[in-house]
Amino acid sequence: MSNEKRALLSVSNKEGLESFARGLVAAGYSLISTGGTKRLLEEAGLHVGSVSEVTRFPEIMDGRVKTLHPSIHGGLLGKRENPEHMNQLAELDIEPIDLVVVNLYPFEETIANPDVAESEAIENIDIGGPTMLRAAAKSFQDVTVVVDPGDYETVLQGLTDETLTLSERRRLAAKVFRHTAQYDSFIAEYFAGLTEEPYPESYSVSYEKVQSLRYGENPHQSAAFYKKANYTGxxxxxxxxxxxxxxxxxxxxxxxxxxxxxxxxxxxxxxxxxxxxxxxxxxxxxxxxxxxxxxxxxxxxxxxxxxxxxxxxxxxxxxxxxxxxxxxxxxxxxxxxxxxxxxxxxxxxxxxVDMTGKEENEHKLTSVAGGLLVQEVDDGNLNTVELEVATDRTPTEQELEDLRLGWQVVKHVKSNAIVIAKADHTLGIGAGQMNRVGAAKIALEQAGEKAQGAILASDAFFPMPDTVETAAASGVKAIIQPGGSKRDQDSIDACNKHGIAMVFTRMRHFKH
CATH class of the missing domain: 3.40.140.20 (AICAR transformylase, duplication domain)
Known part of the structure; x- marks a missing residue:
C-alpha cells in the first residue's frame, strides 16, 4: 500500500479548481478525477489518474455509474486506526483516499427553468457525488472533504503547512451534510410538485443564509436572515x-x-x-x-x-x-x-426590489414550539369572487373603488382588523384588537371627521350589529365584510336603518 496521499476531484462548479489542484500537487497529493474535471486539469498540464483506473471498471450508462465502487468507497470509509480495516484494504488492493473535492450536478439551477422537462431534471439528480461526499464526511477524522470553492484557500494553506486540524475537518464535514441535505430538499420539493402533494408525510425545505443580524426582536436574542433559493416572487x-x-x-x-x-x-x-x-x-x-x-x-x-x-x-x-x-x-x-x-x-x-414576479403555489410557514404550521399563502382577492350586495342600497362606483381598496388593505392587518378608507387612501386602521368593535373605534377615531362618507372594511364577519352602529355614528356610508354570521340579518337591518350600503365577499382574511 502506497504512502502517497490521494485526492479525488469531481466537480460541476469548476471555479478556482485549477489553482487548487496545482496546490494539492505541490503539497504532495496525486490526483484522481472523472470526465470534464479530468479534461480541464489535463489541459492545464496536470497529471490526473482516472476513476476507471482505480476501479478497473469503465464508466457505464452514460456516466450514471462511475464512482459507485468499493475501490472508491473502501478508500474513503476505511478507518485508518482500525487494523482490520487496513488489512482488508491491503488484501483487496484498495488505496486510501485522503481528500475529496466534489460539488454536485446543478439540479437547483436546472429546475429554476419553469419549462424544464422532467427527464432533464431527473438526469441532473446527482447520485455518485452525494455518496462520495457523505462517505468522506463520515470519515472526517481521516479524510478532508471540500464542497465549497470558498474553502479552497483555507484548506490548501492548512494542507501545505500541515496545520489543518481535526476541528477544521469536522467543520468541513458538517458543511457537506448541510449541502447534501439542501440538495435532497430541492429534489423532494420538486417531486412533491410533480406528484401534487402539498403536505407530504415529511416537509423538506431549505433556505440559504443572507446575513447574520446584530440581534433579533430584542437585543438579548440572536438572529440571522435566510432566503429561499429560486424564489420567483x-x-x-x-x-x-x-x-x-x-x-x-x-x-x-x-x-x-x-x-x-x-x-x-x-x-x-x-x-x-x-x-x-x-x-x-x-x-x-x-x-x-x-x-x-x-x-x-x-x-x-x-x-x-x-x-x-x-x-x-x-x-x-x-x-x-x-x-x-x-x-x-x-x-x-x-x-x-x-x-x-x-x-x-x-x-x-x-x-x-423586483416586484414583477410571483411565486406559484407558495406556502406560509409559521413556527410553533416543537413544530411548524404550513398553509397556502392568502392569495384571495376580489378578482375571484362576486360581491354580494346585502342591503337595500347599492354602493356607488366611487364607494365600490374604496371598498376594494379597503379590502386589499385589511387583508394585511392583524386581526381583529378594521380599515376606514375614502378617495383612494386609508384614513384609519384598527389592528390586532380582541374585539371587532374595539378595532372599529380605533380606526374611526383616527379617521376623525374624514370618516364622513367613507367606507369600512372588516377582515371577518360581524357577530352583532354594534360595529355597524359605531360606523354609522361616524358617517360611514358603505361596508365590506365576509358575511357568514348567524346574526348577519341584524347587521343588514342596522345598515338599512342608517342608509349604509353593505357587501359580502364570502371570503375571510384573518391574520394572526
Whole structure:
C-alpha cells in the first residue's frame, strides 16, 4: 500500500479548481478525477489518474455509474486506526483516499427553468457525488472533504503547512451534510410538485443564509436572515440595498409586511408600515400623489416607519419622502435625482426590489414550539369572487373603488382588523384588537371627521350589529365584510336603518 496521499476531484462548479489542484500537487497529493474535471486539469498540464483506473471498471450508462465502487468507497470509509480495516484494504488492493473535492450536478439551477422537462431534471439528480461526499464526511477524522470553492484557500494553506486540524475537518464535514441535505430538499420539493402533494408525510425545505443580524426582536436574542433559493416572487432575499446601515430583524419583518401590501396593487401605490401593520395606503395616477395619500392616511404613525412604493421613485417623490424620518424606502428603482436627495440622510435604507414576479403555489410557514404550521399563502382577492350586495342600497362606483381598496388593505392587518378608507387612501386602521368593535373605534377615531362618507372594511364577519352602529355614528356610508354570521340579518337591518350600503365577499382574511 502506497504512502502517497490521494485526492479525488469531481466537480460541476469548476471555479478556482485549477489553482487548487496545482496546490494539492505541490503539497504532495496525486490526483484522481472523472470526465470534464479530468479534461480541464489535463489541459492545464496536470497529471490526473482516472476513476476507471482505480476501479478497473469503465464508466457505464452514460456516466450514471462511475464512482459507485468499493475501490472508491473502501478508500474513503476505511478507518485508518482500525487494523482490520487496513488489512482488508491491503488484501483487496484498495488505496486510501485522503481528500475529496466534489460539488454536485446543478439540479437547483436546472429546475429554476419553469419549462424544464422532467427527464432533464431527473438526469441532473446527482447520485455518485452525494455518496462520495457523505462517505468522506463520515470519515472526517481521516479524510478532508471540500464542497465549497470558498474553502479552497483555507484548506490548501492548512494542507501545505500541515496545520489543518481535526476541528477544521469536522467543520468541513458538517458543511457537506448541510449541502447534501439542501440538495435532497430541492429534489423532494420538486417531486412533491410533480406528484401534487402539498403536505407530504415529511416537509423538506431549505433556505440559504443572507446575513447574520446584530440581534433579533430584542437585543438579548440572536438572529440571522435566510432566503429561499429560486424564489420567483418579490422578496427581500433578492433585494439590492443602495444606501444605509445594515437591516435589523425588525426592519426585515416590517419591510416584508410593506412589500406584501404594495404588491397587491397594479395602480401606482404607496404603503407605510409600522410594527408590521400598514398605517397608511394610497393609490393614484402617479407615485408622488400615491405617497401623499399614504402620508395623509396617518401622518403621525408614518414617522420612523417603512415606505414601499410600486413605481420608480422620482425626484418629486423623493423630496416628499425626505421631509420626515423614515427607516426604509423600498421601490423597484430610484432615479439618479431621487438617489441624490435621499442619500443625504446617512441612516435611511434604500432597497431595490423586483416586484414583477410571483411565486406559484407558495406556502406560509409559521413556527410553533416543537413544530411548524404550513398553509397556502392568502392569495384571495376580489378578482375571484362576486360581491354580494346585502342591503337595500347599492354602493356607488366611487364607494365600490374604496371598498376594494379597503379590502386589499385589511387583508394585511392583524386581526381583529378594521380599515376606514375614502378617495383612494386609508384614513384609519384598527389592528390586532380582541374585539371587532374595539378595532372599529380605533380606526374611526383616527379617521376623525374624514370618516364622513367613507367606507369600512372588516377582515371577518360581524357577530352583532354594534360595529355597524359605531360606523354609522361616524358617517360611514358603505361596508365590506365576509358575511357568514348567524346574526348577519341584524347587521343588514342596522345598515338599512342608517342608509349604509353593505357587501359580502364570502371570503375571510384573518391574520394572526
Amino acid at each position: 418579490a422578496s427581500l432575499g433578492q433585494a439590492e440595498q443602495l444606501h444605509g446601515k445594515e437591516l435589523s430583524y425588525n426592519n426585515i419583518q416590517d419591510a416584508n409586511a410593506a412589500l406584501e401590501v404594495v404588491t397587491e396593487f397594479t395602480r401606482p401605490a404607496a404603503v407605510a408600515v409600522k410594527h408590521m401593520n400598514p398605517c397608511g395606503v394610497g393609490t393614484a395616477e402617479d407615485i408622488s400623489s400615491a405617497y401623499e395619500k399614504a402620508y395623509e392616511g396617518d401622518p403621525v404613525s408614518i414617522f420612523g416607519g417603512i415606505v414601499a412604493l410600486n413605481r420608480e421613485v422620482d425626484e418629486k417623490t423623493a423630496a416628499k419622502l425626505n421631509e420626515i424620518f423614515l427607516e426604509i424606502v423600498i421601490a423597484p428603482s430610484f432615479s439618479d435625482g431621487a438617489h441624490r436627495i435621499l442619500t443625504k440622510k446617512k441612516n435611511i435604507r434604500l432597497l431595490v
